[in-house]
Amino acid sequence: MARRPRYSPPRSTSSRYPASEPSESGGLFKRLNYALVALLGGIFVLGIGVGIGLSSTTTVNPENVASRDFIDRSAPNPELCVQYGASAMVTDMRVFVTLSPFSVYVTQPTMQPGCVLRRNNWAILEQRKLVNSQQVNECKNRMNTFGFTGVLESKPRIDCIYQNDSAGNLFLNQPGAGGSPSETENF
Secondary structure: OOOOOOOOOOOOOOOOOOOOOOOOOOHHHHHHHHHHHHHHHHHHHHHHHHHHHHHHOOOOEOOEOOOHHHHHHHOOOHHHHHHHEEEEEEEEOOEEEEEOOEEEEEOOOEEEEEEEEOHHHOHHHHHOOOOOHHHHHHHHHOOOEEEEEOOOOOOOEEEEEOOOOOOOOOOOOOOOOOOOOOHHHOO
16 A cells, blocks of 8 residues: 655745744844843832832831831920930839849839930020039039930939940941941930
């Protein structure tokens, strides 16, 4: 039995899908590159949008103190505090020490906003008759400064406080962190 040749249609020079040749202007590969760039650009824009959305929904409240600005706004007399000193977080707690047997007990600390005045701005407290000259002299002799909690117009709690630099700021001493703060931050 003789084999019959298979039928194949005649080849035409015009085709529905033109063949892309690498020597031409890129053809299929060029279209794929544009699609890839468009896809990556869309992912980039979407990432920026999600990042902005997440950062703008961060709530700042007393349970989530996230910035220095929040502490500055919460300080008593915030304008006066920022201009003549620095806002602060004040921790009040009591420590009990027994000697026989030796033990240390600490109460639950309470946190509240406060303000630390620079030494050259104590006149503000004297003008408002919140401290007297004897208190100022005692605080000066010990090279301390004044800090307060509560609004100055009502009954603030004012203390002569000591700046303790011996502990240092361990957040600044981490590898890769910026340099140490300038000397102008001394009170």
